[in-house]
Amino acid sequence: MTRFLLTPLSVAMLAGFGVNAVASENQEPLETISVLGNSEALHKLPGSAHLVSAEELEQFEFVDINRMMRAVPGVYLREEDGYGLRPNIGIRGADGGRSGKISLMEDGVLVAPAPYSAPEAYYFPTAGRLHSIEVLKGPGTLKYGPFTVGGAVNMISTPIPNETTGKVQLEAGEFGENRLHTYFGGTTDTTGWLVETHQQQADGFRKIDRAGSADIAKEDYLLKGRLNSAEGAAFAQQLDVKLQYSEEESGMSYLGLTDADFAADPNRRYGISALDEMRNRHSTLQLNHSIALSDDFSLNTQAYYNKFKRDWFKVSLGELLADANMGDADAQAILDGAMDAEFGIKHNNRNYVSRGVQVSANWQLQTGTVQHDLEIGVRRHWDEVDRFQPVENYRQINGELVYQDTTDPSSSNNRIEDATANSLFVYDQIQLGEKLALTASLRYEDVETAQQRYNDVDRREKGSSRSNSVNEWLPGLGATYAVSNAVTLLAGVHRGFAPPGGGSSEGEAGDLSTNYEWGARFDNGDLRAELIAFYSDYENAVQNCSVAVPCANGEDSGNYALGESDIRGVEALVATEWSIANGWLIPLSASYTWTEAEISRSNFDGSLQKGDNFAYLPENVFAITTGIDSGAAWRINVTAAYQDEMCVNNLCNRGTSDKFDVTESLWVMDAAAHYEFSDDLAGYLKVDNLLDEQAIINRAPDGARANRPRTASVGITYQF
Template identity: 80%
Template sequence: MRDVHKERHLARFSLTPISVALLASLSTGAFAEEKPETLETISVLGDTNQIEKLPGSAHLVSAEDLEKFEFVDINRMMRAVPGVYLREEDGYGLRPNIGIRGADGGRSGKISLMEDGVLVAPAPYSAPEAYYFPTAGRLNSIEVLKGPSTLKYGPFTVGGAVNMLSTQIPNESTGKVQLEAGQYGENRLHTFYGDSTDTAGWLIETHQQRADGFRDIDRADSADINKEDYLLKGRLNSAEGAKYAQQLDVKLQYSEEESGMSYLGLTDADFAADPNHRYGITALDEIENRHSTVQLNHSIALTDSFSLNTQAYYNKFKRDWFKTSLGSLVDSANAGDADAQAILDGTMDYDFYIKHNDRTYVSRGVQVSANWQFQTGGIAHDLEFGVRDHYDDIDRFQPQDNYSQIDGELVFVDITDPSSSNNRIGKADATSLFVYDQIQVNEALALTATLRYEDIATSQQRYEDIERTEKGSYRENSLSEWLPGLGLTYQLTESVTLLAGAHRGFAPPGSGSSDGEAGDLSTNYEWGARFDNGSLRTEVIAFYSDYESTVQNCSVAVPCANGNDSGTYALGESEIKGVEALVATEWSLANGWLIPLSASYTWTDAEITRDNVDEDILAGDNFAYLPENVFAVTTGIDSGADWRVNLTAAYQDDMCVDNSCNRGDVDQFARTESLWVVDAAAHYDFSEDLAAYLKVDNLLDEQAIINRAPDGARANRPRTASVGVTYSF
């Protein structure tokens, strides 16, 4: 029964998207012979055949992978991808910290984050830390790209790119309703409906997520979550037989979130007593945000071998994170200060403030890419080139409300106007170009040559008064970088492919940078092999990055080594080396059952390579929040008919919380704790259209200190069971 349901589901959707740059099937002679129903132009990887041809590591977390566990947390969705590091913070993945190949994972600020091929960080050039992240529960699939091919997307090429694909317009009348309820007041609704004709299509979708939260606040309620996301898509495409095959897509998105999230963690003693509580002094901490997107895509095949794709986009993100900043109390209490502990416990009166971290982000741009396939002297070229004109800004106006804690109650006092550091506007204008040529030299050897150019101008204006009539300090910076890359694949046998690549890594420094600051600059190398004989797939890739300039983005969430919580901090020269490994197979039993098995592993070693005595940075210092070992394994039993059970286990090493904890003579507060987490899910299909599932996150209820930033120890999510039902029509 399940196979029939699966075939019907795949028939409804065209889920093999055409790459933004490749448009492979659109720009070949085969297009004229068999016109696809829709021309998806939002993927960065293309189909699985294109993935195998890439000179670097590329991974697709497919719709089927996501369905196995019904995850709504991006950390759980991506943790099996080798070369990726994930640092939890709130237990729900609302504001993830994703790093790739050693690039700093703080607020995912050193990777190119995209949704449907468009940069999605609120202000990727002027304020790259991603305080907005797409609602993971509505995603259809996730693409992760590393190596020279990342130069096509940028601007962050030191680590990699993550592209999240939203639900696609179906090829026929199709809908789905998913309802889920679980522990800690968790419930969600995910539903969509769409239809297509020969020349048009549309989709409407919503994802609603609510929870009481698993952290109880002293003398108050729990830390609740309320998130709503709405998506509307439309498509117009040329009729069969038209002179030029073309398509216009429109995407509108809007989301809201209210969640009682705080930056204040726990002392280690309080964590040991109860990792799932919060101090009452944080009872008023809450974030509210709104996000909206308008995206237009146009694709046209001018000939059998030449096509154009144009994307215009506008994103706006408004947030106010009303939160305390009392990390010094946690540090003092950890050091044995009884008064600090009494304030946290609510037994001592204390005057403090809660800041409105009120920011508005805007990003907009146009990007045009072309694909031209041709031959020179019997050598096939798949040439792509493109340009992007982009603007973004961030407006901070952050007053603070002053409070007194009296007998454990929070009493409002007055409001303090923002200082100049909390009253500023940052801007960035960027123009980027890329040329990417995939050259098939012969049946075995393929080369890829890439060149990217980034031209960036940033500025930051601070104001001395709330009317913004009196200007304060002003910073501006301009920089341009040429970023070349070269990769190759060699098919040694029908099952074995060798690969190697080198490229220039870059990450812009943000609008708070001063004149002459270059951001991250590195030379990245990788080499390895893939094996795939149809029943067993393995991949082993070694990577090495030589940084001539390493820059940390400072924020309250991830303060820099010098204590700053804004601007940037230069760590100097460094190097990162590591190995990624992946294995996947599936066994068929005599009774028709299937047992899939996949495992991934990443080993990473990173260190500063040159002293900077003025900043207390020494050669040999480690990278903060970078685990040495990350491992994940997934297996299960599939009846091949009505039911299936899946199990996944993930491990992450302990991590240093600063750059100097490997010098010796450090206490427990300088490191997080290692952790194994096991998740399980079981599905049962009542019919082709109706299914139910039971899932348990953190099956063994193992909790540890997985993060000490910002402001104290915090735990991963405890064991949480949920039941759900899906109905497709």
């Protein structure tokens, strides 16, 4: 079940940048973790926050981030490849395309390859190695930034164990799936370490005409080290080092199916996309230092360097597929391989770098009878994306793909974009007596971006260029009132912002909104519930244009202003656990999100009108999880999730749309059974999409695509 996320005072930096404060002499060393169970901290939390815990992730042994997060209220997930390799996560109506409108982090560090200049997250941490996932909405997002229009997602990697221990997990399943996840680590009085790897392979469930299947191979390695001061030192200090490296080769494509072909076989893929493949490498260096200068004051510093290189070699045939959908026999024959044709396959070749330093101070003080938990943080960040994207030309001859020649990249595919950002936040939790708590926050973002295009492959002749400068003050205020030990009322308002990206021109401001929320929490120890309403008033909503999610004007780079917009919704969550005879337990949790969004004023060029809807935003999302736990050797868990159909463009409300403008609604059920053979050895059987229900869950950018079919897997876990 999804639980509330608490951020205790002793781990102040988790709430700010993800670096923990130093533990006292009587505490175990801490990494970037969340601690549950502090009711006082819960009552003061000025917004909606949830933790998907390690125990919850173990219930279903998911390796797909979409499945891991779908029970979190206020979150929308648009599947694409069936494995969650490049997810599309939206929060409270903020555009979910490539998760480009949320503050996406791992261990407190922005994880998008270039979060300011190219925020679309074509890299995503390997979900199968994650320890837990935090989701934060409301005024608290001002501590994370820069994306405060929707929310923040912080993924927690495996922590260094507090004793020498390890784990080996092996899994095999249908469609050639197999997985290895193992780690080993330990702790002494002044040191700690961890080594970890996650290996994932699959043949894939989509069968390519005349070419087999779309396979996947991904490997991920993680190394952590820690030094902390000895007992009795003048100041308690801790230094953490994290190194990460991953590689991926996957036969992923943007080409979907016509609706007729989807109805015949949703797992088919056209042979004209047989050469499509993603190759990428990612590396991270992260340094965290914490020092407690007194019982009330701590200082935390974090430096990071991320590098990501990718080449997604893929065909783009959206117009051909649209023609086939409209009954064009020649277009269908080309897709089927029955007619010869010439086409290009682009090397979507990009290099990303991001680096930065962030420092935060936490000071607990009292002014009269008022208690303050004050945090102040600054960050200096720089990132860059370098695109060099030639096109290989092919001819389809009797269904075979024959190479012709290579076309040098145009200036739009031969460019560098970079961004420099300076950020500041001040966050004060103010306790005004036993029942009332206020949270005052202020964030400042100063962003400078630039783009340079080149007219030749040697980059000696510069083409067009553009630059932009944006600075915004983002205030926020939240309040909680403890009606009783079980009931807490909350309300908050904050300024939403999302930077416009490296391709923006001077004067483009990015997303700007005023976000409100109000609601109540209930927790009596046996039953937890939450009901929160939210409303976002956008002065300007901006869509990031990409090949994966083209803008309303058809562009696949830069951005596009949607204009003034309104988003409103309700989030609900309930969770409990029943104890029955012989120590058996029946957990039950359910979450629901209702959202309505529309353009409230025509945009600058009149292409979008008042009343037009948001693309890829479902009105209703629901999830329920239950099971039975014997309290001894075995347990069974079942989860079901529903998502409404979605409009794929902004025009569905006009009444002129057809079936190609919407996806399909879908119920999906997953199940898992675990059996513990001993304290160290356990086995499990899991079935994703138990009822084998498939639907059109995505049409962007080129045709209909289905969710993953029923997939059964068996696994074994040994801990030592």
